[in-house]
Amino acid sequence: MVNLIYATTLAFIICLMTGPIMISWFKKLEFGQQIRNLGPQSHLEKAGIPTMGGVIIILSVVISTLVFAEINMKVMLALFVTVAYGFLGLLDDSIKIIANRSLGLRAWQKIVGQILVALLLAVVVLGKLNLGTEVLIPFLGSTIDLGILYIPFILIVVIGTSNAVNLTDGLDGLAAGVTIIVTITYAYMTFQFGAYELAIFTTAIAGACLGFSWFNTHPAQVFMGDTGSLALGGALAAIAVLTRTQFFLLIIGGVYVIEALSVMIQVSFYKLTGRRVFKMSPIHHHFELKGWEESKIVVRFWILTTLLSLIGLLGLV
Structure with a gap:
C-alpha cells in the first residue's frame, strides 16, 4: 500500500521540478500552441503557450513506476x-x-x-498473459465471452479511449483533472483485483496529472498536447484491458465518452441535415459559446467525473 503513495508523490514531485525547466525550454524553442480560427475567440489569446507538456507527464509516470513497481508483463x-x-x-x-x-x-x-500498438497489446494479452476473451460486466458480477470479436473490441477500446481523451483536452485543466479522478478510481479497482504493480502504475499517472495541473490550470502555462492526451488515453485503455474492465471504463470515463459522442453526433447530423446540434463540438466548447466561464465548465466536468466514478465502483458487485 505504501508504494502506491510513494509512486503518486514521486510522480508529482518530478512534474513540479521538471515543469518550469521544460516550459522554459519549450518557450525558447518556440514550441507554442497553434489555435484554429474556428474555435472560440477567447482561445486566440492562448496562441503561443508552450505545448507538448505531455512529455513531463510521461517522464514522471515512467520513472515513478520503474522505481516503485516490480516490473511484470502487465506493467x-x-x-x-x-x-x-x-x-x-x-x-x-x-x-x-x-x-x-x-x-x-x-x-x-x-x-x-x-x-498497430493496440493490436500488439491484444495479441500479447491473449498469447502471453492468457487473460482470455472474457470481459467483466458491471453490476452483474459476471463476464461475457467475446470470442473472435475480442481483438476488434480491444482495438475499438484502445483507439477510442486515446482519441476521446484527446478531444477532452480542450480547456485548461480539463483533461488532467478528469484523468486524476479516473485513475484514482482505477487505482482502487486494480488494488482490489490484486493487480498491485498495475495499481502503482495507475497512481503514478494520478500523481503526474496532479503535478502537471499545477502549470495547466487556468490560465495555463503549458498544454499537454497530443503527446499527453494520447498517452493518457492509451494508458487508461491498457489498464482497462489488463483488468478486463473495459465496460467499467465506459462509466468511470464517461466524460471522455460524452466528449467523443458530441463530436460524432455533430458531424453526423451536419452531414445529414446541414445543421448543428451543438454550437460547437466537443461539447465543452458548446458550453463556452453559451457563456459559461472556462473554469466553471472544467470544475463541473470534474464533479460529473466524480459521480460517474462512484457509480462505476458500485458496479463492483
Whole structure:
C-alpha cells in the first residue's frame, strides 16, 4: 500500500521540478500552441503557450513506476502503450509546430499507428498473459465471452479511449483533472483485483496529472498536447484491458465518452441535415459559446467525473 503513495508523490514531485525547466525550454524553442480560427475567440489569446507538456507527464509516470513497481508483463505492456501513444502524439505536435499549422499527422497516419500498438497489446494479452476473451460486466458480477470479436473490441477500446481523451483536452485543466479522478478510481479497482504493480502504475499517472495541473490550470502555462492526451488515453485503455474492465471504463470515463459522442453526433447530423446540434463540438466548447466561464465548465466536468466514478465502483458487485 505504501508504494502506491510513494509512486503518486514521486510522480508529482518530478512534474513540479521538471515543469518550469521544460516550459522554459519549450518557450525558447518556440514550441507554442497553434489555435484554429474556428474555435472560440477567447482561445486566440492562448496562441503561443508552450505545448507538448505531455512529455513531463510521461517522464514522471515512467520513472515513478520503474522505481516503485516490480516490473511484470502487465506493467511493461501498460508502459509500452503509454510511451508508444505518447510518441505518436509527439510526432503530431512536432509537425504542428514545424509546419506552423493546427493539424499535425494525417488522420490515416495516426490511426495506423494507433491500430498497430493496440493490436500488439491484444495479441500479447491473449498469447502471453492468457487473460482470455472474457470481459467483466458491471453490476452483474459476471463476464461475457467475446470470442473472435475480442481483438476488434480491444482495438475499438484502445483507439477510442486515446482519441476521446484527446478531444477532452480542450480547456485548461480539463483533461488532467478528469484523468486524476479516473485513475484514482482505477487505482482502487486494480488494488482490489490484486493487480498491485498495475495499481502503482495507475497512481503514478494520478500523481503526474496532479503535478502537471499545477502549470495547466487556468490560465495555463503549458498544454499537454497530443503527446499527453494520447498517452493518457492509451494508458487508461491498457489498464482497462489488463483488468478486463473495459465496460467499467465506459462509466468511470464517461466524460471522455460524452466528449467523443458530441463530436460524432455533430458531424453526423451536419452531414445529414446541414445543421448543428451543438454550437460547437466537443461539447465543452458548446458550453463556452453559451457563456459559461472556462473554469466553471472544467470544475463541473470534474464533479460529473466524480459521480460517474462512484457509480462505476458500485458496479463492483
